Amino acid sequence: MNNQTNGHLPAFRAVITGHGSFAPTKLLTNDELAEMVDTSDEWITTRTGIKVRHITEDNESTAFLATEASKKALAEAKLDGRDLELIIVATITPEMVFPSTASFVQRALKAKKAWVFDLSAACSGFVYGLSIVQQFIESGRLNNALVIGAETLTKITDWTDRASCILFGDGAGAVVLQRKEDGRRGILYSTMHSDGNRWEALNCQAYGSRYPVSRELDDPKKIYMQIKGREVYQQAIRRIVETVKDCLDACDLSIDDLKMLVSHQMNARIIESAAKRLELPDEKVFININEYGNTSAASVPIAFDECVRKGKIKRGDIVLLVAFGAGLTWGANVIEF
């Protein structure tokens, strides 16, 4: 599905007026992982680009991370929780089965006016969320919204599985989007895709309705994330390349017009291979997986926030956010920041 304006400028644009991120203070290094499973700093670094990841303590939950990132985004937008009309939390590690993680964020931010929900699209959740808000703002139904990507993946990590435990980390990122009438700046284009036939490539199967907590599991590992790394690796490169090309075509942009590709941080080699195929120079590709690992829905907003804070993206620059993950799902947003 594409959110496109077919050459007509919409009356309203969804503009990012605030952004923030938050990661737990506790760190887990590759060397520490090498004491837990048969791996090494050298293997993890060369195969993934990851050096260290942030991990939550027992008392740090997804809603807590989401709220901390949101406070920063709201402060930058000079808005108060009470101003918010919509809160979306993209996550696959929610606070509870129900109510939504977003309900807890709403409570913490005193966002009484907002309607709120969680969005489950794994690593693509944040770009899906921006696309939804884009629709509501462009149609004039919404003045402002908060979109958050927040994860505590280390709580569903199998610390005995070296193929997956080295990959993931915890964190949150958030953006405030506001309706502006200047016609140019804002989300220019969004595209979203899914392929449910490949659900087995990445999953965490218990405890939902298929494997309820009341029934003994045939495989106790079903409570953890399971990945088919090679399949994901190949699909990710293919889908990122085709999605970025689609975005550039749809917006009539060239690589020269693009200031930065902010990709979901799943593996530095995946991002670099996709960038090479797109002939994107290194300085237009942001990578921070070395410090965070893969934080699923949180990874794009954390990377975006860092990119701006490091001065790599400035107001008026064209930025492309792209994500790929479980479902399978993938999607992108083109933003004139």
Ligand code: UT7
């Ligand atoms: O956001 C979406 C979620 N992300 C993903 O699903 C990850 C996508 N996939 C990947 O990033 C890569 O496929 C991995 C990093 C997971 C694996 O890298 P790879 O280059 O695809 O390695 P591989 O799976 O082909 O395994 C190569 C070897 C195997 O040994 P043999 O069979 O060649 O003897 C593995 O057993 O590396 C071994 N291996 C490890 N060795 C040391 C697998 N994990 C490890 C490890 N340390 N942690």
